[in-house]
Amino acid sequence: MYQAASTSCQQKLLLKFPQQTTLVDIWSAGIIFLSLLCRKHPVMRPGDDYEAIAQIAVIFGSEPIEQLARNNNSILLTSWNYPGFDMVKFVNAIRNEEIPRQGKYCYSCRNLFFDNHDGNCMCRISEEHSLMELARGNSHF
Structure with a gap:
């Protein structure tokens, strides 16, 4: 593999x-x-x-x-709870080396994503909007 x-x-x-x-x-x-x-x-x-x-x-x-x-009958003990990233924003951020600017501040995304000093949210909760933008051709792909 x-x-x-x-x-x-x-x-x-x-x-x-x-x-x-x-x-x-x-x-x-x-x-x-x-x-x-x-x-x-x-x-x-x-x-x-x-x-x-x-x-x-x-x-x-x-x-x-x-x-x-x-x-699988196991327990995973963690101290974190992450919703996951919006895949469209994540791919654009990695590919273009810039995080999309928006008004919503997200403390978790600020700390988890390199060079996100403005705390721009990339959480999955906004993924539906990103997919609609992608379908309309308004993305950087």
Whole structure:
């Protein structure tokens, strides 16, 4: 299996679950696709498995990671709760090396995304609007 980055490991690998399926390959392909969209390789650079899980939770949301652990009879103890990033804004920010300016201040996004001193929100709660803008051709893709 080709890995686009060390975080191309599916969460089941990172959480050391014994049963793994071809979904691992689909996850890796998705991370490769994300790298291609962002025009950046690797998209994430974790230092270890724990940091990889945290980076995945920040980008895609912590609830799916916690649900995965519960579904596999495990408990993932964390001190964070992230909604995940709006993928359109995330890709544009990585690709264009600038965060879209907007009026909503987000303390979490300010601290989690490099060089976001203005606290521009990139949380998933605004993803529907970004997808509509993308469909209208108003994005930087």
